[in-house]
Amino acid sequence: MAAISTNAIKELREKTGAGVMDCRRALEEAGGDLGKAEEILHKQGLERAQKKAGRVASQGVIEAYLHAGGRIGAMVELNCETDFVARDEGFRALARELAMQIAAMSPEYVSDEDAPADLSEEDRKTKVLLNQGFIRNEKQSIQQLIIERAARFGENVRVRRFTRYELGT
Numbered sequence: 001m002a003a004i005s006t007n008a009i010k011e012l013r014e015k016t017g018a019g020v021m022d023c024r025r026a027l028e029e030a031g032g033d034l035g036k037a038e039e040i041l042h043k044q045g046l047e048r049a050q051k052k053a054g055r056v057a058s059q060g061v062i063e064a065y066l067h068a069g070g071r072i073g074a075m076v077e078l079n080c081e082t083d084f085v086a087r088d089e090g091f092r093a094l095a096r097e098l099a100m101q102i103a104a105m106s107p108e109y110v111s112d113e114d115a116p117a118d119l120s121e122e123d124r125k126t127k128v129l130l131n132q133g134f135i136r137n138e139k140q141s142i143q144q145l146i147i148e149r150a151a152r153f154g155e156n157v158r159v160r161r162f163t164r165y166e167l168g169t
Contacts, residue, residue, distance in 0.1 A: 045151025
């Protein structure tokens with residue numbers, strides 16, 4: 001097998017945010033193919049995130065977003081396990097994206113557990129934040145986005161609550 005170049009490791013690390021050794025192992029497993037290595041890391045990250053889902057997430061940030069000349073605003077509390085991750089720029093960017101999602105899509109509930117049991121499947125896709133399609137990539141749900149990012153941080157990440165304001169309503 002050909003040796004894995006440091007440039008390939010660096011490129012994969014920049015794309016995924018994974019550790020150097022994880023990138024090297026994924027590239028070796030993929031035979032040097034960056035696309036396959038990225039898929040391997042994505043799968044491993046999702047598996048790790050699922051294992052961490054039960055851990056307590058009591059740190060985090062409250063992020064606010066104002067839209068449409070200050071006529072619509074949203075605040076979201078995004079939690080993680082440590083203050084180290086809460087200070088991470090990527091974590092803060094996720095919180096901002098979620099606040100923009102809330103301002104744009106006006107969800108009513110965080111998760112299916114918060115929504116009434118009699119809510120139809122179609123309403124769950126629009127009224128439950130975690131079920132909504134991400135505004136920047138409709139093929140990806142907010143839940144999938146959070147799991148993907150949590151895999152990068154190596155911690156459990158949860159939306160605790162949110163509030164949306166609209167002038168005149």
